Amino acid sequence: MGKRSSILAALAAATALAAPAPSAWASPASASNATAFSFRGMNLKLPSGWKVHRDGDRIVVATGKCATPAPFAPDCRGFWIFGPKAFTKVPVGGGSFTYTGKQQFYPFSGLTTCPFSSKTAWSPGEKAASTGLRAVGRGHRATHTAWPTTCVTHNGGRHTASFTQREWFLPTSKILVVDVWSTRQLPSVLKNATWSRPPSPRDIGTRDRPGAR
Template identity: 60%
Template sequence: MRKRSSVLAVLAATAVLATPAAASAATGTHAAGTSGASAAKTFTFRGMTLKIPSGWKVHRERDYAVVVTGACRYPDPFLPNCKGFWVFGPKAITRVPVGGGYITYTGKRQFHPFSGVIQCPFSAEEQWYAADRRVSSGLHQVGRGHKAQYSAWANTCVTPSGKKTRSFTQREWFLPTSKILVVDVWNTPGLSTVLKNATWS
């Protein structure tokens, strides 16, 4: 596998943090009047505040965050078997390494996390085949007065021999004014609603 971006290198280096440290990275407090499975906390990123389930863990680094929503060995949804999603700021999507060069994300093509081979989200033995086929798009509300350019992209997992196995959809919400990009390859339950109910400061 070719060298990945510095984004993933930093994440791999910080993935061995103890559980208390990882938990402290999840910003915000429990919402008043909630308890148990319905408990929620807030996560604020560049003026956007999301109310997320208390079990979701937020890992911050520079101008992006990884929100882990389920089982995960390392805080990186682009590595196999780590349920979660990314939240990127403008610095993190300005020089994205793709195909030996760098591009700035515009939404015209799906977000590619790093240059080189990407493992399938479901299996380390399979590769992510990005067909760059948009299956749906439109404007989605992300809190009052903010709309995101939404795109869903079809992708496939392939074996080393080239056999196609499972397919998945990469969902992206891009706020062109705020330059915030949310990327989800796990079809995270409730994420669309969380974004719709965002508040801004």
């Protein structure tokens, strides 16, 4: 097993206890049906029908059928938004893991099933297909990375499906957006975001700052 695979395996085991119980999430009946959604100063205008389910720093935006609103649930079409409590200082063995964008975001759950079927397992990508900067409203740029990913059988690792995991990471605002369903309207929704406060001087860097197209 390679170094990266060992890290991912340890991460899955270490975070199993931290995975939120389904009851912690807003149910579909009580989820927001409004088109406006705000998180850590970022304001998004969502298409009608999209529903927001939130549990602290973990958010599921369901864009279609979603029986279990939790990140990477195999029966929930949508995308995910994470704050720093969900991707920093995650316990792994005797240390911790913090997402930086250099490796593919891995589901913080002990049950790492493929997002399309609970009968197959998640196999993270080793190398990004593309990376670059994307505007997330005026004054902020996210590092956008596309990771080729596969679904494999639990026994034997036979390849069953492929998909691209898209990630938008705002390191200063401490927001991570993850999409495995190729949500067509998501890039436009993020590009048209507004912000409740102007960028701080720390935003004026290579990422999370004005000027991206």
